[in-house]
Amino acid sequence: MSQPLNFVPVAEFRERARSVVANPDLQKSLRGAMDFLQAKRSAQFPDDAEFQRLRDLGEAIRQYSLSRLPELLEVLEAKLTENGIQVHWAETPEQANTIFIDIAQRHNARSVIKGKSMVSEEVELNHALQEAGIDALESDMGEYIVQLADEKPSHIIMPAIHKTKVEIAELFAERIPGVDYTDSVDELIQIGRKVLREKFAAADIGVSGVNFMVAETGTLCLVENEGNGRMSTTVPRVHVAITGIEKVVEKLAHVPPLLSLLTRSATGQAVTTYVNMISSPRKVDEADGPDAVHLILLDNGRTQAYADEQLRSTLQCIRCGACMNHCPVYTRIGGHAYGTTYPGPIGKIISPHLLGLDSTYGLATASTLCGACAEVCPVRIPIPDLLIRLRTEAYSNPATASEAVRGAGSAYSSVAMALWHAWAATYRYPALYRLFTWCASRFRFLTPGKQGGWTVNHRAMQPARRRFRDQLKDRA
Amino acid sequence: MSQTTARDKILGRLRAADCKPLPLPDATDFYAQRRHEDLATRVERLALNLSNAMAEVHRTTSSELPAALSRVIRDKSLSTVAVGRDVLARQALCDQLQNVCALMPVTTAHAETAALFDRVDAGLTLSYAAIAETGSVVLWCDSQSPRLLSLVPPVHIVLVDVRRTFDTLFALMHQENWGSGLPTNVVMVSSPSKTADIQQTLAYGAHGPKQLIVMLVEDH
Amino acid sequence: MTASTATQDVYFFCTCLVDLFVPEAGLDAVTLLEKSGVRVHFPEEQTCCGQPAYTSGQPDEARAVARQQLGLFPKPWPIILPSGSCAGMMRHHYPTLFAGTPDLARAESVASRVWELSEFLVDVLGVRLTDYGVPTRVALHTSCSARRETNALRTTRALLGQLDQVTLEIQDHESECCGFGGMFSVRHPEISGGIVRDKVAAIRACGAETLITGDCGCMLNITGHAAKTGTAITGKHLASFLLERALGLEALTKKGGAK
Numbered sequence: 001m002s003q004p005l006n007f008v009p010v011a012e013f014r015e016r017a018r019s020v021v022a023n024p025d026l027q028k029s030l031r032g033a034m035d036f037l038q039a040k041r042s043a044q045f046p047d048d049a050e051f052q053r054l055r056d057l058g059e060a061i062r063q064y065s066l067s068r069l070p071e072l073l074e075v076l077e078a079k080l081t082e083n084g085i086q087v088h089w090a091e092t093p094e095q096a097n098t099i100f101i102d103i104a105q106r107h108n109a110r111s112v113i114k115g116k117s118m119v120s121e122e123v124e125l126n127h128a129l130q131e132a133g134i135d136a137l138e139s140d141m142g143e144y145i146v147q148l149a150d151e152k153p154s155h156i157i158m159p160a161i162h163k164t165k166v167e168i169a170e171l172f173a174e175r176i177p178g179v180d181y182t183d184s185v186d187e188l189i190q191i192g193r194k195v196l197r198e199k200f201a202a203a204d205i206g207v208s209g210v211n212f213m214v215a216e217t218g219t220l221c222l223v224e225n226e227g228n229g230r231m232s233t234t235v236p237r238v239h240v241a242i243t244g245i246e247k248v249v250e251k252l253a254h255v256p257p258l259l260s261l262l263t264r265s266a267t268g269q270a271v272t273t274y275v276n277m278i279s280s281p282r283k284v285d286e287a288d289g290p291d292a293v294h295l296i297l298l299d300n301g302r303t304q305a306y307a308d309e310q311l312r313s314t315l316q317c318i319r320c321g322a323c324m325n326h327c328p329v330y331t332r333i334g335g336h337a338y339g340t341t342y343p344g345p346i347g348k349i350i351s352p353h354l355l356g357l358d359s360t361y362g363l364a365t366a367s368t369l370c371g372a373c374a375e376v377c378p379v380r381i382p383i384p385d386l387l388i389r390l391r392t393e394a395y396s397n398p399a400t401a402s403e404a405v406r407g408a409g410s411a412y413s414s415v416a417m418a419l420w421h422a423w424a425a426t427y428r429y430p431a432l433y434r435l436f437t438w439c440a441s442r443f444r445f446l447t448p449g450k451q452g453g454w455t456v457n458h459r460a461m462q463p464a465r466r467r468f469r470d471q472l473k474d475r476a
Numbered sequence: 477m478s479q480t481t482a483r484d485k486i487l488g489r490l491r492a493a494d495c496k497p498l499p500l501p502d503a504t505d506f507y508a509q510r511r512h513e514d515l516a517t518r519v520e521r522l523a524l525n526l527s528n529a530m531a532e533v534h535r536t537t538s539s540e541l542p543a544a545l546s547r548v549i550r551d552k553s554l555s556t557v558a559v560g561r562d563v564l565a566r567q568a569l570c571d572q573l574q575n576v577c578a579l580m581p582v583t584t585a586h587a588e589t590a591a592l593f594d595r596v597d598a599g600l601t602l603s604y605a606a607i608a609e610t611g612s613v614v615l616w617c618d619s620q621s622p623r624l625l626s627l628v629p630p631v632h633i634v635l636v637d638v639r640r641t642f643d644t645l646f647a648l649m650h651q652e653n654w655g656s657g658l659p660t661n662v663v664m665v666s667s668p669s670k671t672a673d674i675q676q677t678l679a680y681g682a683h684g685p686k687q688l689i690v691m692l693v694e695d696h
Numbered sequence: 697m698t699a700s701t702a703t704q705d706v707y708f709f710c711t712c713l714v715d716l717f718v719p720e721a722g723l724d725a726v727t728l729l730e731k732s733g734v735r736v737h738f739p740e741e742q743t744c745c746g747q748p749a750y751t752s753g754q755p756d757e758a759r760a761v762a763r764q765q766l767g768l769f770p771k772p773w774p775i776i777l778p779s780g781s782c783a784g785m786m787r788h789h790y791p792t793l794f795a796g797t798p799d800l801a802r803a804e805s806v807a808s809r810v811w812e813l814s815e816f817l818v819d820v821l822g823v824r825l826t827d828y829g830v831p832t833r834v835a836l837h838t839s840c841s842a843r844r845e846t847n848a849l850r851t852t853r854a855l856l857g858q859l860d861q862v863t864l865e866i867q868d869h870e871s872e873c874c875g876f877g878g879m880f881s882v883r884h885p886e887i888s889g890g891i892v893r894d895k896v897a898a899i900r901a902c903g904a905e906t907l908i909t910g911d912c913g914c915m916l917n918i919t920g921h922a923a924k925t926g927t928a929i930t931g932k933h934l935a936s937f938l939l940e941r942a943l944g945l946e947a948l949t950k951k952g953g954a955k
Contacts, residue, residue, distance in 0.1 A: 014886055021890035036676045053506055060501040067498040070490040089483035141682055142673035158673060165675040189671060189679040196683065201593045217658050227627055227669040227684025234623045235589065245486060250500070252655045256646040257503050267672070270525075271610035274684070275664040283660055285619040287560065287582050288589065299482075303489035312495070328873045332890040366884050368877025368891070369751055370840035391753025420749060424757035427712070428764045430741040437716050456885035457892060458920030461717060468710050468719035472726065472738055
């Protein structure tokens, strides 16, 4: 099995990014995939005015839900319990995994089939289950492919987006017994279907994520195209859903606008093949469905984001992935380079709460702040502003750093700070600024030919012979 | 026990943030600004959206339904068709269908799961409603209507009473007062099972039915 | 408004990049404004809008530098910048930067008067250009700040559209960032280089002879990368290009009546 990827030394992020940028094949397939997803999304929002009205509504619903989060979670818990769904709370990934393993042991479960769940990736459930001697198999085609390759998903919606058809064909031929090489997508999908159907029928527990939890009815909503989500939540005798505490909304009527924003933004679909709303385990006179349904609610740093008014907007996210599909950085480096469960712009703003800013501040600086992410975000998360805030937290003096984010002040360096002080001193006093720029211009021949990171990609910058202000005077 | 503590700690931290409650958003205005179509237009939109999503759409009337359905079953050589209590309650329809296939009742808890995976050719279900905007069929899964019939067999056939076609999911929820409670499972189905997980290439029949056959039943 | 009506006064904020690295863009912008009948005032005490520190997570340093600029515009005149990025900083981020400080009112006053050059030429002055140049093909790169924090995409295209002999070629992925991002280009050259590499290739492929942009940061990024990799791209600031096309005092004429 793969190593946990949830620790991200900044230097390794650079190295991973560099190697992807230098790989022409990967560049081509990433660009192609992003172009495809952008075009699909764009076709779903032909009327910008309608899109903006729907965003207003989506943003308002998410902000409202967060503003009442503790009460809504209690209502949700009470309603789910009344419906027969058992609710568990986990502060950390370890607690979530312990809860899961307890459930599995109570049901004597040996095998688990998983629908797509990013939160289960976040807590590295597969790894924990393996250590507990329980088989866990991914059933989403993309997740199945990356699991077969001992990898992690590189995208939250399209887990195997980094792999080409030929790579998948080779993987299937090598890793699935009795399968001959084929690069027909239909045949590959049918191979996956056949393998996984046997597992669905035999699995003791089905795992899923949740897209929206509805407090008023005690309902878990899941969207998907393949049917594996429905299989995982219907065929095994036990269903365990795992999700973050932020996914709750109060009213069922809040689901349609969010659902529409989600599917149109994510994959450019008016709706997914299946929208699955689960409100209870199998009732006594029903023919199918799990006899027990559990929900694990995970914190893992979300309460930290929640505590700060600005950072709270991070939790508005509905995990559509549009931010990464439109990100020039993601398009160049792909999902694995980030090293975090959630890649792309959303990963840069959520990961510091999950993992600490000390191991993730290098992600916050790895953005041009171009704003493409915020422009497409269906719930209007101001991602560039949050990146600037996280940079501010990371570079603040540890002695005086705020407690808003764990690891604040970890990027502080007295040398860098001295340089910024010097910069500010020069630029806040016009006389000093004029002296500095006059010298830079007068002695331009002394300009170094190597200018740090700049000259890696550019010819060295050289000041003009005469500054603008001098030439303006000459002219007059 | 640590779970109680985790719950209290999480809720405690959330409460400590002392977040100002915001006004309850009302989606009604947004949906009120959108077009409302008459039933005939809604049905056309439903049929078009379903067809575009690769569902096979048949239009029939309640009197012609048994014959139309028998024809579909015979044409596709579906020898075993699984049904729930809701379909079984339609005695006349079942009597006719038994001339062209074997109907397998799915009524006992977990009894037929293996058969559904191994030897059933199609699941036949009723729909609760339909949604024009997205071309969706809504299944209301309870004691009358099992969940696996629309999922496990390679073909799913669903009967839609077109008078139950709503503009949007929002309109359906609102008019039918879903907020007061839902059955065990509600599913919106909008196409055969599909995936684009391999190099963004669309393929049908990922895990669920490879074919979705929608019988639109319209009486004028 | 016609050329003969009372002259309007404006402040010009040249930006630190123009002052030291691309002075001709500033001079050409001033000339354009003057030829459109505007009296241009250049406050000598100006330095930098503070953006480099702001986006680097140094709000205190950014505020210290930005505060110096707040006192430079005492008259209620518009403030014109030959940069969408710096205009976006002053218009959108100054109120945030100075929130809760005694300088907020001054910051908001400055923010409300900031115009990116092309916005002012089109939306306020209603400039009409006559093209005296030979036929040419150009590509336009609009900075992300200009695109998302100002109206410069619309107004720059409107200005180029007035030039009869100029064909605007749309490069592949025209709306995508060039990978500059200020300190990002220095801090993350491995990623920045990948983005600008593609931008240079797209501009080369679209058949344009000149790259036009209203932001010197993007221009230095794109042409600097092109030069480093031996690809020739001629970059021109929009002001320089417009002036060159509509050369001669009489070339700039104005339509009546814009606000």
